[in-house]
Amino acid sequence: MNIESIYLLNFRNYSEQYIELDPGLNIFYGENAQGKTNIVEAVYLLTMGKSHRTNKYNELVKWDENDTRIRIRFKKEDFQYDIDYMLKRNQKKQIKVNDIRLDKLSDIIGKLNTVIFSPDHMKIIKEGPSERRKFIDSILSQTKPKYYYNLSQYLKVLAQRNILLSSDKNNSIEKYLDIWDNQLVDYGSKIILERQLFISEIDKKAWEINKELSGGRENFHLRYMPSVAENKHDIKDIKEAFEKKITESRAVDIKRGTTNYGPHRDELNLYINDKEVRNYGSQGQQRSALLSLKISEMDYIKDEIGSMPILLLDDVFSELDKTRQGFLISFIKNVQVILTCTEYENLYLGDKSGYKVFYVKSGKVYSE
Numbered sequence: 046m047n048i049e050s051i052y053l054l055n056f057r058n059y060s061e062q063y064i065e066l067d068p069g070l071n072i073f074y075g076e077n078a079q080g081k082t083n084i085v086e087a088v089y090l091l092t093m094g095k096s097h098r099t100n101k102y103n104e105l106v107k108w109d110e111n112d113t114r115i116r117i118r119f120k121k122e123d124f125q126y127d128i129d130y131m132l133k134r135n136q137k138k139q140i141k142v143n144d145i146r147l148d149k150l151s152d153i154i155g156k157l158n159t160v161i162f163s164p165d166h167m168k169i170i171k172e173g174p175s176e177r178r179k180f181i182d183s184i185l186s187q188t189k190p191k192y193y194y195n196l197s198q199y200l201k202v203l204a205q206r207n208i209l210l211s212s213d214k215n216n217s218i219e220k221y222l223d224i225w226d227n228q229l230v231d232y233g234s235k236i237i238l239e240r241q242l243f244i245s246e247i248d249k250k251a252w253e254i255n256k257e258l259s260g261g262r263e264n265f266h267l268r269y270m271p272s273v274a275e276n277k278h279d280i281k282d283i284k285e286a287f288e289k290k291i292t293e294s295r296a297v298d299i300k301r302g303t304t305n306y307g308p309h310r311d312e313l314n315l316y317i318n319d320k321e322v323r324n325y326g327s328q329g330q331q332r333s334a335l336l337s338l339k340i341s342e343m344d345y346i347k348d349e350i351g352s353m354p355i356l357l358l359d360d361v362f363s364e365l366d367k368t369r370q371g372f373l374i375s376f377i378k379n380v381q382v383i384l385t386c387t388e389y390e391n392l393y394l395g396d397k398s399g400y401k402v403f404y405v406k407s408g409k410v411y412s413e
């Protein structure tokens with residue numbers, strides 16, 4: 046899969062910009078705050094239908110303008126696609142694929158496939174479980190529309206259940222809880238099962254990559270720790286265990302005014318040589334762990350959709366040492382890459398040939 050061109054109109058600090066990309070490596074360099082990440086953001090926006098750094102859509106529109114438009118032309122398995130994303134301040138977004146308007150904005154997910162890697166992703170390793178759940182959910186949503194559906198339904202039901210739990214306790218809420226509990230268990234169990242399958246796949250891939258990266262010294266493993274139905278691998282068993290837990294915890298849920306069990310409380314633990322990377326890993330081990338996860342993510346998407354996703358390396362490549370840069374470069378031989386950096390002369394590109402370099406300055410891109 047590769048992007049042929051990107052067109053930006055009044056997007057962030059761009060007035061109007063057309064960029065033709067190389068099918069291989071594309072390097073965008075320039076000083077800070079010139080508009081490099083904005084390009085990555087535009088591509089990610091058309092991957093997931095939302096920005097990777099803000100939920101406030103008005104921020105995407107150029108300050109003195111009222112609407113913005115992004116058009117990306119890309120090729121996927123010999124088919125050419127044009128995705129148009131149009132946003133007017135304080136109004137609904139519109140997305141078209143090959144000039145046909147999508148009914149639901151979420152239908153955009155899965156068309157253009159990308160893997161994004163920025164310094165912010167270190168949170169996956171270093172911070173709390175919600176970052177790791179986000180990591181899992183974004184990959185599964187991109188590759189399995191049904192997962193995305195189940196997850197959004199689950200989150201809606203969870204929000205309703207929590208509103209009920211935090212409402213006036215004098216009224217009888219139990220009979221309404223029964224309705225939400227059934228749906229919570231139904232959607233939640235499907236999410237748990239998909240996450241299990243996904244993590245066992247990623248675990249194998251990441252173990253292998255990390256082994257190579259560490260010269261055989263390290264055993265990197267991922268362990269999924271669901272808050273319900275641990276060690277259950279069949280949808281029927283998961284449902285039963287979830288049902289039991291939600292019934293048992295009802296009194297506590299009512300007392301605390303929130304739902305204490307379910308996939309929204311799941312954890313994904315990461316270990317190197319049986320020690321948690323988050324607490325015991327060195328800086329280098331944490332970086333290698335993240336790199337292994339990101340490469341595994343690409344490989345997983347390729348297995349699922351049949352073609353390599355596009356890699357978005359935002360300000361991260363130059364942060365890796367030569368060994369890790371070399372490792373990444375050897376892995377991404379046949380991948381389209383959009384790479385941003387402040388200086389590109391010192392990047393280790395191995396035998397990667399045929400790349401394009403763009404200089405970014407004050408919301409303008411100059412092809413070199």
Ligand SMILES: Nc1ncnc2c1ncn2[C@@H]1O[C@H](COP(=O)(O)OP(=O)(O)OP(=O)(O)O)[C@@H](O)[C@H]1O
Nearest residue numbers: 057058077078079080081082083104105106107108
């Ligand atoms: N809605 C907007 N309208 C106009 N300009 C904007 C808007 N949103 C952000 N900007 C400008 O975009 C620039 C930031 O762009 P970007 O985040 O792409 O920087 P960058 O080149 O990646 O820098 P760094 O190397 O520091 O990450 C800033 O100058 C900011 O003021």
